[in-house]
Amino acid sequence: MKQRVTILGATGSIGQNTLAVMANHPDQFELFAVTANGNVADMITICRRFKPRYAVMADKQAAQRLQQELADLNCEVLGGEEAVIAVAADAQVDTVMAAIVGAAGLLPTMAAVKAGKRVLLANKEALVMSGQLFMDAVAKHGAELLPIDSEHNAIYQCLPLDVQQPLGHADLAAAGIHQILLTGSGGPFRELPIAQLAQQTPAAACNHPNWSMGQKISVDSATMLNKGLEYIEARWLFNCKKDQIQVLVHPQSVIHSMVSYIDGSVIAQLGQPDMRTPIAYGLGYPKRIESGVQALDFLQLGELTFMPAEAARYPCLQLAIDACWEGQWATTSLNAANEIAVAAFLQERIPFTAIAEICDRVLQQLSAVEITTVEALIELDTKARAIARQQVEQVS
Numbered sequence: 001m002k003q004r005v006t007i008l009g010a011t012g013s014i015g016q017n018t019l020a021v022m023a024n025h026p027d028q029f030e031l032f033a034v035t036a037n038g039n040v041a042d043m044i045t046i047c048r049r050f051k052p053r054y055a056v057m058a059d060k061q062a063a064q065r066l067q068q069e070l071a072d073l074n075c076e077v078l079g080g081e082e083a084v085i086a087v088a089a090d091a092q093v094d095t096v097m098a099a100i101v102g103a104a105g106l107l108p109t110m111a112a113v114k115a116g117k118r119v120l121l122a123n124k125e126a127l128v129m130s131g132q133l134f135m136d137a138v139a140k141h142g143a144e145l146l147p148i149d150s151e152h153n154a155i156y157q158c159l160p161l162d163v164q165q166p167l168g169h170a171d172l173a174a175a176g177i178h179q180i181l182l183t184g185s186g187g188p189f190r191e192l193p194i195a196q197l198a199q200q201t202p203a204a205a206c207n208h209p210n211w212s213m214g215q216k217i218s219v220d221s222a223t224m225l226n227k228g229l230e231y232i233e234a235r236w237l238f239n240c241k242k243d244q245i246q247v248l249v250h251p252q253s254v255i256h257s258m259v260s261y262i263d264g265s266v267i268a269q270l271g272q273p274d275m276r277t278p279i280a281y282g283l284g285y286p287k288r289i290e291s292g293v294q295a296l297d298f299l300q301l302g303e304l305t306f307m308p309a310e311a312a313r314y315p316c317l318q319l320a321i322d323a324c325w326e327g328q329w330a331t332t333s334l335n336a337a338n339e340i341a342v343a344a345f346l347q348e349r350i351p352f353t354a355i356a357e358i359c360d361r362v363l364q365q366l367s368a369v370e371i372t373t374v375e376a377l378i379e380l381d382t383k384a385r386a387i388a389r390q391q392v393e394q395v396s
């Protein structure tokens with residue numbers, strides 16, 4: 001039986017890579033639905049080539065345009081967030097690739113979880129902003145969660161089966177695990193004099209040395225808030241305690257992360273910096289399928305180096321680590337503030353270094369609240385965004 005797949009965020013970097021892997025295995029996967037926000041041109045190309053049953057645009061006007069363009073195709077075009085949610089939860093779907101960027105992915109990803117799907121999680125912001133609620137929903141509804149973020153996919157591959165399943169509920173120490181070692185390249189500004197950070201442009205921030213990714217995550221990699229979000233993501237996915245995660249800068253991005261065991265063994269996953277590898281792992285699990293990525297050639301490989309993340313260069317990383325242990329209110333607020341700040345930076349309204357300042361100020365202005373429902377976290381997300389917008393006005 002073929003796996004029926006919905007791709008949320010099909011026009012993005014992860015979405016396109018998912019389509020590329022699936023295209024190599026037409027006997028194993030069937031494309032049920034693709035979704036995007038407003039990018040009609042790329043959706044037309046995708047639908048003509050991959051012939052999904054449903055094509056959904058979150059933007060309803062974009063959906064109308066797509067419908068006219070695809071009138072000759074046997075593909076149902078739908079519009080609006082409700083339709084994105086519907087194709088994530090449809091009873092005919094086996095697997096959902098959650099690859100919308102940012103908080104916009106929360107409700108569709110949650111819908112897939114609540115429908116008990118195999119959920120391939122790329123959309124880290126959804127987990128960061130909902131944490132315990134997300135993991136509880138996975139357990140309650142019997143969803144199968146597989147991490148696609150390359151670091152978490154690497155860690156997953158280095159874990160024993162009884163920690164992999166059910167994910168997020170094992171006791172790491174009892175499984176003989178000392179620490180999760182989360183690696184990150186340090187982004188494009190790793191060696192720049194710190195005094196020059198404030199003048200960096202969006203184009204420079206998006207020019208990642210190793211990975212080709214969407215704009216938002218590229219900026220997050222430059223501030224290393226991406227590693228901070230991944231730290232929070234790791235905490236939830238692997239049920240880590242505070243002393244069980246360590247961040248390491250590893251500029252070559254060859255080791256995608258590691259697990260250190262109490263007997264002195266360290267298990268690492270290595271590979272090319274190409275998202276088709278973790279995507280193929282998630283699609284094929286527990287089998288291995290070809291991804292189109294070449295194995296590493298160790299004779300061509302240069303040095304592998306490691307260093308700590310400098311606090312003065314990456315203030316966003318510490319903000320995220322502190323928020324992780326402060327509580328859900330802090331991680332939801334930080335994620336929201338960052339989305340607003342990064343969007344303002346990409347529009348050249350604020351300097352690069354203001355991203356961390358805005359995130360910090362938003363956290364300062366909010367106080368701890370208990371979050372026990374999705375409604376409460378969306379309310380807090382909205383409030384944090386409003387404060388972040390005020391801060392953007394003050395800076396710009």
Ligand code: NAD
Nearest residue numbers: 009011012013014036037058100101104122123124213214
């Ligand atoms: P991208 O910007 O390339 O694509 C984002 C996708 O989300 C697009 O299809 C877009 O149409 C859709 N989208 C955006 N706003 C939307 C909205 N309001 N409603 C519905 N759909 C919306 O992003 P990406 O780089 O593919 O990243 C996607 C997710 O995967 C992010 O959460 C990112 O952190 C994560 N991720 C990406 C990579 C990578 O290599 N690109 C690696 C690890 C994790």
Ligand code: MG
Nearest residue numbers: 149150151230
């Ligand atoms: Mg990553």
